[in-house]
Amino acid sequence: LYSVKIFASGNLDEYILEDIIKAGAPIDGFGIGTRLDTSSDVPYLDCAYKLQEYAGKVRRKRSRGKATLPGRKQVYRYYDKDGKMSHDLLTTEDDKQDGRALIEPVMIGGKRLSPPRSLEDIRAYTSSELSLLPDRFKKLKDHPIYPVKISERIEELVKKVDREFR
Known part of the structure; x- marks a missing residue:
């Protein structure tokens, strides 16, 4: 059965891949899907536009935990x-x-x-x-x-x- 190729897939992410490779599992290929191309812990980008300059003058947000660097x-x-x-x-x-x-x-x-x-x-x-x-x-x-x-x-x-x- 040495000619048989082993292919692993199903809920694989970078941590599982690392563990499989470190364990020396005889796997020839991986089917990478949702868990690697979509961040399961943060599946969307939560962002906000913050003004850094207006009418040629630098600005910055100063709120604690949300402060920005001006310009x-x-x-x-x-x-x-x-x-x-x-x-x-x-x-x-x-x-x-x-x-x-x-x-x-x-x-x-x-x-x-x-x-x-x-x-x-x-x-x-x-x-x-x-x-x-x-x-x-x-x-x-x-x-x-x-x-x-x-x-x-x-x-x-x-x-x-x-x-x-x-």
């Missing part, structure tokens, strides 16, 4: 000596840094700036980026949180906005 942002990514991601820096749009800028405009005035990327391009880009993420951040359990630092410019802006709206 238009840019995120810069930094790499270690081996070319692996080390941390990101969140700063204002106009605060140029030496890391790699991650936020790029795709639309201005309702007009697309370039054609959409193909699924193949998106897949290749995602694979390339994941290869630069250190392995310690890829674990399903007991992984550290990827470091995202807040710039001094943002921290100063928070204080300024808070002083203006007391």
Whole structure:
């Protein structure tokens, strides 16, 4: 029966897959469905638009547990000596840094700036980026949180906005 392929499916998620693989189960393939492509603990995106700038002036929400960082942002990514991601820096749009800028405009005035990327391009880009993420951040359990630092410019802006709206 060595020619028989074993295929597992039915309510599989990333944790069950990890356990099956670690146990060395002789499974040749997996049927991945609802539990992996829909987050069972948070099956929808609960989000709200929060104003960060209005009429050229920065704004922020200050409610406890809901506070936001004011102004238009840019995120810069930094790499270690081996070319692996080390941390990101969140700063204002106009605060140029030496890391790699991650936020790029795709639309201005309702007009697309370039054609959409193909699924193949998106897949290749995602694979390339994941290869630069250190392995310690890829674990399903007991992984550290990827470091995202807040710039001094943002921290100063928070204080300024808070002083203006007391």
